[in-house]
Amino acid sequence: MDIAIETKGLTKIFGRIIAVDRLDLKVEVGTVHGFLGPNGAGKTTTIKLILGLLKPDSGSINVLGFNGGGQRIDVRSRIGYMPELPKLPNFLKGRELLEIYSEIYGLSGMDKVNEVKRLLELVGLRDRANDLIGHYSKGMQQRLGLAQALIGDPDLVILDEPSLGLDPIGMVEIREIIKKIASEGRTVFLSSHLLNEVQQVCSHATVINKGMKIIEGSISNLLEKLSKPNEVIIELEKVTPEIIKAIRDLSFVEKVNWIGNKAEIFCSKKGDFRADISRAIINAGGIITGMRVEERSLEELFIELIKKRD
Amino acid sequence: MEKKTSSIKKFKALLRYEILWNLRKRKFQAILLIIILIQIISFILPLIFSSMANQSIQQDPYRALSPPSGFFMFLLAIAIGMNSIPEEFEHGRAHILFSKPVSRSMIFIAKVFAALIIITISYIILYLIGLGLSYIIYGPQEYIIISPILILGTLISTILYLSIVFFLGVTSKSSIIAALGSFGILIGLSIIVGILGVFTGQAWIADYIPGGGNSGRIVDSNMYIQTGTDALGVILSQFAINPNANVNITYVTDVKLGSNPTIVYESQIIPISQVALKALGVASAYILPLMILAWILFKRTEIKE
Numbered sequence: 171m172d173i174a175i176e177t178k179g180l181t182k183i184f185g186r187i188i189a190v191d192r193l194d195l196k197v198e199v200g201t202v203h204g205f206l207g208p209n210g211a212g213k214t215t216t217i218k219l220i221l222g223l224l225k226p227d228s229g230s231i232n233v234l235g236f237n238g239g240g241q242r243i244d245v246r247s248r249i250g251y252m253p254e255l256p257k258l259p260n261f262l263k264g265r266e267l268l269e270i271y272s273e274i275y276g277l278s279g280m281d282k283v284n285e286v287k288r289l290l291e292l293v294g295l296r297d298r299a300n301d302l303i304g305h306y307s308k309g310m311q312q313r314l315g316l317a318q319a320l321i322g323d324p325d326l327v328i329l330d331e332p333s334l335g336l337d338p339i340g341m342v343e344i345r346e347i348i349k350k351i352a353s354e355g356r357t358v359f360l361s362s363h364l365l366n367e368v369q370q371v372c373s374h375a376t377v378i379n380k381g382m383k384i385i386e387g388s389i390s391n392l393l394e395k396l397s398k399p400n401e402v403i404i405e406l407e408k409v410t411p412e413i414i415k416a417i418r419d420l421s422f423v424e425k426v427n428w429i430g431n432k433a434e435i436f437c438s439k440k441g442d443f444r445a446d447i448s449r450a451i452i453n454a455g456g457i458i459t460g461m462r463v464e465e466r467s468l469e470e471l472f473i474e475l476i477k478k479r480d
Numbered sequence: 481m482e483k484k485t486s487s488i489k490k491f492k493a494l495l496r497y498e499i500l501w502n503l504r505k506r507k508f509q510a511i512l513l514i515i516i517l518i519q520i521i522s523f524i525l526p527l528i529f530s531s532m533a534n535q536s537i538q539q540d541p542y543r544a545l546s547p548p549s550g551f552f553m554f555l556l557a558i559a560i561g562m563n564s565i566p567e568e569f570e571h572g573r574a575h576i577l578f579s580k581p582v583s584r585s586m587i588f589i590a591k592v593f594a595a596l597i598i599i600t601i602s603y604i605i606l607y608l609i610g611l612g613l614s615y616i617i618y619g620p621q622e623y624i625i626i627s628p629i630l631i632l633g634t635l636i637s638t639i640l641y642l643s644i645v646f647f648l649g650v651t652s653k654s655s656i657i658a659a660l661g662s663f664g665i666l667i668g669l670s671i672i673v674g675i676l677g678v679f680t681g682q683a684w685i686a687d688y689i690p691g692g693g694n695s696g697r698i699v700d701s702n703m704y705i706q707t708g709t710d711a712l713g714v715i716l717s718q719f720a721i722n723p724n725a726n727v728n729i730t731y732v733t734d735v736k737l738g739s740n741p742t743i744v745y746e747s748q749i750i751p752i753s754q755v756a757l758k759a760l761g762v763a764s765a766y767i768l769p770l771m772i773l774a775w776i777l778f779k780r781t782e783i784k785e
Contacts, residue, residue, distance in 0.1 A: 184784065221579045223783040240579065247581035257572035259497070261504040273493030274580050276486070318576065 172199035173232070174326050174357040175220060175239075180229035182215055182381075189215040191381035192229065197359055197374070199325075202352045204368030204375035204389075205361040208476055212381035213361040214254055217330050220359075221251055234325060247275065250324035254331040254361075256315030260304030264295055264314050267303060268321065275322030289317040293347060309340040316347055327351055329360045333367060345371055365472050379476050394440075402435045402447055405460035409433075416454035420446060431459075490582045491590055498594030502560055511559040512602055515552045519606050522546070523613040539619040542703070544611040545626065545717050547603070547634040550691045550710030554641045554666065556602060560595045561645035562659040565778065569653040574783055584779045592646070592771070599638050603631045626717045633713035640690050640709050640763045641666075643770035650774040650781070666691060681744075683731040688762055696729035698722075699749065707755050709763045715756045725752040 175197040182190040190212045197203040207213050218224040220231055222240030231239035233249070240246050258267060268286040277285050290296045293313035303311065312332070319327055332348065333341040348371050352358050362368050368375050369389060376386040385392060406413065409431055417426055417435060424438040437443055444461060451458055502508050523543070530537045547553075565588075568574040577587065607627055614621050644665060649658035669689045677683040686692040686708065693708020698718060705714060705727055718725060726749050734744035 218575075218783060223575065223578055225782060243581045243583060246579060249579065251576065251579040253572070253575040255572075256576065258576070259501065259573055261501050262497070266500065270493045270497050271580060273496070274490050274582050276489060278489065315576075322581075 172235075173197065174199045174201075174234060175203075175359060176232040177216070177220070178230045180216070180219060180231060181227050182212075182219055182224060183227050188381050190219065190226075193378065193381065193383055195376055195383065196386070197357060197376075199357050200355055201374045202348070202358040202360065202372045204372035205359060205378070206363070206365065206368055206375055206472060207361075207378040208363055211363075211379050213363075213378065214330055215381075216378070217251075217328055217359075217361060220328065221249065222246070247322065248325045250319035250321065250327045252315045252319040252327075252329045252332060255335055256311060256318075258303045258311055258314060258318075260302065263300050263302055264306070265290070265299040267314065268317060271318050271321050277322070285321065289320055292320070292350070293317040294343070309336055309343070312336060312340065312344060313347070316344065320351065324356065326357045326359065329358065331362055332360065333362075333364065341367070377472065377475060384475055400437050400440070400443070401464040402437065402444060403460075403462050403464055404433050404435065404447065404451070404458060406431050406433070406451065407457040407459055410455065412454040413451055413456040416450040416456075417447065420450055422446070434464075487586065491586060494582065494587060494590035495594050495597070498564070498591055499598065502564075502594065502598050505559070505563070507563075508559045508598075511552075511555050515548055515556065515602070516606060516609060518552065519548060519610060520613065523610060523617060527617050537617060540614070541618075541620060541622040543618040544607070544614040544621045545623065545630050545714065546610060547630060547637075547713040548606060550637065553634065553638040553710065554662075554691065556599060557638050557641035557645050558659050558662060560598055561642045561649060562655045562662075564591045564595060565646060565649040565774075566653050566655040566658055569781075569783070569785070570655060572785070574781075578783060584781075585775065588775050588778045592642075595642055596635065596639070599642075600631065600635055603634055607631060623717070623721055626720050629720045630713045630717040633716035636760070636763050636767075637691075637710050637712045640766050643767045643774070644690065647770040647774040650777045653781075678732050678735050681733040683733065687758060690766055693759075694729050694731055696727045698752070699726040699728055701725075705755075707759065709759050709766075712756075712759050712763060715752065715759055719752050719756045723753060726750065727752050727755050729755075 173196060175195060177193055177195040180190055180193040180195070181188070193216060195216070205213050205216070215224065219226050220233060220239050222238070230237060233239035233245050236242055236245050240249060262270070265286060268289055269282060272282045272285050290299050293316055295310060295313055295317065298306065298310060303314065306314065316329070316332065319329065329348065333344045336344060345367065348358060348360065352371070360368070360372060372389055374388050375392060377384040385395070387395065409428065414428070417423060417433065422437045422439045422441070422443055423435055425436040427434040435447065442463065444463065448458060448461070527537050568577060578584065607630065611621060611624065641662065645658050645662045648661040649655070652658060652661065670692065673686050673689045673692055677686050683694060686694055691708065691710045693706045693711055695704065695706050697703060698705055700722070703718070705711065705718060707715070707729060729748050729750055731746050731748065732743055733746040736742040736744070
């Protein structure tokens with residue numbers, strides 16, 4: 171598997187604060203990799219190190235097969251970057267900004283015109299292209315920030331908190347654009363503190379806290395790895411001592427909470443035990459009126475992980 | 481690796497960015513407008529005074545060879561230079577700019593180059609206004625061919641201020657410090673050197689501070705001239721007109737305080753070539769180290785915020 175970003179023992183210290191602490195990160199080519207962590211976890215610092223905006227105190231960075239990462243101009247020509255709350259030059263018009271950056275990427279003539287047009291359309295800013303950026307709303311600036319990150323057909327797109335500060339509609343719009351970028355086969359490295367966002371958009375994720383990696387893997391693996399045994403909730407027509415006993419006697423049942431005709435069954439093992447539970451209840455003469463498995467979201471797991479590490 | 485782009489294309493893109501920025505800056509527009517107005521007034525005022533005194537104005541064939549005063553050169557340098565680098569950091573724009581496939585050296589050079597282009601165009605506009613008014617008020621003008629030298633000299637004088645502003649801007653990453661620091665340095669130096677020069681009888685040291693200098697007259701034409709970096713435009717144009725001219729410079733050598741205070745002057749006749757060379761040397765001695773230091777610091781800057 172080709173690697174788009176690889177850091178080994180990456181460390182950055184600001185005075186007494188260790189912002190990034192011996193971070194080993196691996197982002198595979200063609201994946202949408204979420205970089206998760208609470209505010210101040212070291213996500214932005216790591217991104218700046220990858221882009222060459224900061225110099226590491228120790229450790230190595232390899233981006234698109236080249237050591238030193240974004241410190242090399244030729245590597246930067248293959249990276250698109252959108253910072254957290256992108257600050258764009260207010261004195262330029264949206265179109266001018268994209269034209270200037272396109273020229274930096276070597277586009278000229280009709281290639282430049284077409285690229286700018288394509289990006290403006292992608293982010294839905296075609297009608298406002300000739301307005302000064304200073305007159306754009308936050309959401310529009312965010313979308314333009316995303317457009318400038320896509321100039322020059324980058325192999326790797328790094329997005330730092332792309333939906334930060336947006337209203338729910340803006341968030342959805344940005345996520346749709348990210349999904350579109352990802353569908354074109356690019357590697358997307360997306361930092362976020364919003365787990366919901368990562369779960370919706372990413373195929374892989376690395377979780378960091380206090381500059382250190384906590385866990386990494388594909389989203390499904392992470393959920394699998396982190397998930398605790400399931401909790402099954404059943405609703406019965408009538409609760410009898412036979413049914414209570416039958417459930418309690420199941421080998422995988424750890425604990426049962428009864429609330430009226432409802433039971434919360436906590437399993438000691440991972441797996442889907444709905445069939446076993448149904449069978450036991452029916453054999454005990456019970457009638458099931460409802461059953462569902464309580465799955466835990468990445469968000470809950472994330473909070474738990476961070477608390478555990480703190 | 482693919483995606484090689486010519487450096488010229490990148491440089492042109494950066495120049496466009498900088499020039500558009502400067503031209504749209506209200507600060508720059510206001511200062512340029514003020515300088516143009518003051519320049520117009522300085523040409524028209526003598527006409528108003530002479531007509532009030534019912535006198536006809538004296539013809540002056542060299543009147544168009546009058547650059548703006550050093551203070552305005554300084555203001556122009558501040559208006560263009562104070563934001564050029566610091567604002568990229570203050571407003572967080574450096575994140576995106578530095579992540580683009582362009583070297584920091586090229587960004588720095590483009591910023592300096594754009595500033596020079598804008599200052600040069602401003603001076604050309606000022607010169608053309610002055611030339612037009614001079615023709616109308618002071619009669620036919622001579623040595624129009626010298627005007628590029630006048631503009632070049634004035635540009636060098638302004639680059640000296642620009643290098644101070646750029647250096648402070650890079651080191652502090654603050655527009656305010658770049659502007660106020662430059663004011664402080666210039667005012668401070670002028671006061672210290674002025675006091676030192678007068679009270680120690682070493683007024684020549686004024687020639688070695690940015691914008692400083694002494695006054696004198698060109699021996700043959702009796703034309704008033706200043707030494708020092710601010711006057712480079714006039715010095716170089718006079719040198720171009722008559723390379724063998726001599727300048728009679730007056731230095732204050734002593735100040736006697738008491739009931740009957742006296743100022744003692746000393747005159748020195750120096751070839752204009754020497755005056756020009758000294759002013760150029762002093763300007764270079766500031767410009768080169770300050771610009772090189774600013775460039776090195778800019779290259780090494782990390783984006784921590």
